[in-house]
Amino acid sequence: MDEINSNKNPHHLSEKEIRALFIINTPAQAYTWRSTIKELIHHHHRVQILARNYGQTIDILRLEGFQIKTFNPSTNRNFRIFEIINHLSNGYKVSRWYHPSIIIGFGVDATLLAFIMRRPSIIFTDSEGMPFQNRLIKIFSQVIITPDCFKLNFGKKQIRIPGYKELAYLHPNYFTPDLSIFNELGLETNEKYVILRFNAFDAFHDVSKHGFTQADQIELVKNLGKYVRVFISPEGYLCKELEKYKFPISYSRIHQALYFAQLLVTDTQTMATEAAILGTPVVRSNSFVGPNDMGIFQELERKYDLIYSFKDPEQAIQKAIELLKLPDLKEQWAKKRQILLNDKIDVKQFMVNFIDNYPQSLIEYQRKRGLF
Numbered sequence: 001m002d003e004i005n006s007n008k009n010p011h012h013l014s015e016k017e018i019r020a021l022f023i024i025n026t027p028a029q030a031y032t033w034r035s036t037i038k039e040l041i042h043h044h045h046r047v048q049i050l051a052r053n054y055g056q057t058i059d060i061l062r063l064e065g066f067q068i069k070t071f072n073p074s075t076n077r078n079f080r081i082f083e084i085i086n087h088l089s090n091g092y093k094v095s096r097w098y099h100p101s102i103i104i105g106f107g108v109d110a111t112l113l114a115f116i117m118r119r120p121s122i123i124f125t126d127s128e129g130m131p132f133q134n135r136l137i138k139i140f141s142q143v144i145i146t147p148d149c150f151k152l153n154f155g156k157k158q159i160r161i162p163g164y165k166e167l168a169y170l171h172p173n174y175f176t177p178d179l180s181i182f183n184e185l186g187l188e189t190n191e192k193y194v195i196l197r198f199n200a201f202d203a204f205h206d207v208s209k210h211g212f213t214q215a216d217q218i219e220l221v222k223n224l225g226k227y228v229r230v231f232i233s234p235e236g237y238l239c240k241e242l243e244k245y246k247f248p249i250s251y252s253r254i255h256q257a258l259y260f261a262q263l264l265v266t267d268t269q270t271m272a273t274e275a276a277i278l279g280t281p282v283v284r285s286n287s288f289v290g291p292n293d294m295g296i297f298q299e300l301e302r303k304y305d306l307i308y309s310f311k312d313p314e315q316a317i318q319k320a321i322e323l324l325k326l327p328d329l330k331e332q333w334a335k336k337r338q339i340l341l342n343d344k345i346d347v348k349q350f351m352v353n354f355i356d357n358y359p360q361s362l363i364e365y366q367r368k369r370g371l372f
Helices: 027-042 057-063 081-098 108-117 131-140 180-184 214-224 240-245 251-260 270-277 295-302 313-324 329-343 347-356 360-368
Strands: 019-024 046-052 069-071 102-105 121-124 143-147 158-161 193-198 229-234 263-266 282-285 307-310
Touching (some): 019 108, 027 046, 027 347, 046 081, 069 081, 081 108, 102 108, 108 121, 108 131, 121 347, 143 295, 158 347, 180 251, 193 214, 193 251, 214 229, 214 240, 214 263, 229 240, 251 270, 263 313, 270 282, 270 295, 270 307, 270 329, 347 360
Parallel strands (some): 019 046, 046 069, 102 121, 143 158, 282 307
C-alpha cells in the first residue's frame, strides 16, 4: 500500500498512533498540509494522502517524496454534485483498506467521508462564501479550524486561530527569500516587475463568480507594461495575445517570485493572501468583493492595509497604476507585513500540535472558552 509510515519511537509523547487520511484537492491545500504531514510522520504516526489531479497539486506532494493515491476531477462542470460524489467514492475506496483513525481536509468531502466511515474529522476552512458546504461542515465535523477573522459561528466545535492557512508555509520560519529568482525570470537583480494571476473559476465555490475578462487582462498588460516587466500566472486559459507574458519558471518557485514582485494584480483568492503575507501589495478584483467578502480579505485591507479589493476591474487597474508610481512601495509594505506577522502564529506548528494531541487538544480549547 502507498502508506507513509515509520518505525515506532518509544520516546514519542503521544499515547497512541494516529492513522491520518489527508484529502487534498488544490495546490494551496498541498502547500498547507505538506509540512504538517512531514512532521506527523517524524512523530511516527501513519499518514495516507488522497489527492485530486488538479493543477500542480500532485507535483507539489511528489516533490516532498510522498507516496499518494490520486483521482481525477469530474469532467462535468455543469453538475457540481457529481464532483462531491467523485471525491467521496475515491475516499471510500481508500478508507476501506487503510482504516483511518481520523480524516483531515478542507471541505465537505473530508467531512462527509468521515461521517460515512464513522471517524472524527478535522476541517480547516477560511471561506464564508460556501453556504451549502459550510452547513454540512457545521453539522458533521468534529473540529472546524478557522482564522479568528472568520465571520461565521460554528459553535463549540470551532477553533479560531490568529493565522491564515498560508502561514503554514509562508511564515518566516519556513520561507526564505532567494535572489536567484531574478536570474530565473531573465531579470537583473532587483529589476522591477509585476505578477498578474488569473483564476479559472472552476471550483465548486466559484459557481456564478467571475473576475477579469479577456479584455480586462489585455488592458492590464498594456497599462502596467508602461512601468515594469509583466508576468502572467494563469490558472486556466490564456489568450494567444498574452502567451508571451506567461511565467517562464516552475510553479514551485511562484512564492519567491511573489516576494520580490512590486505588485500582484489578481482575481484569485489564495494568491492574494500569499502575496500580502510576503509583503507584496495586492490589487484584487472579482465578484466575491463586497459586504459579504471573506473575513480574511476584509482584515488584510482594513486592519493591515496590505491589499485593495474592487468589484469594478477598471478601478482595480487604476489602483495598480497608482501603486506602481509610489517610490518606496516595497519598503512601506515590508513594515505592514511585519505588523501582521507580529499578530499571527506559526499555523503549521499549531496544526501539528493539535492533531498530535487530539482529542485532548479540543477538550482543552473548549475548557479555556468555558464550553466544556
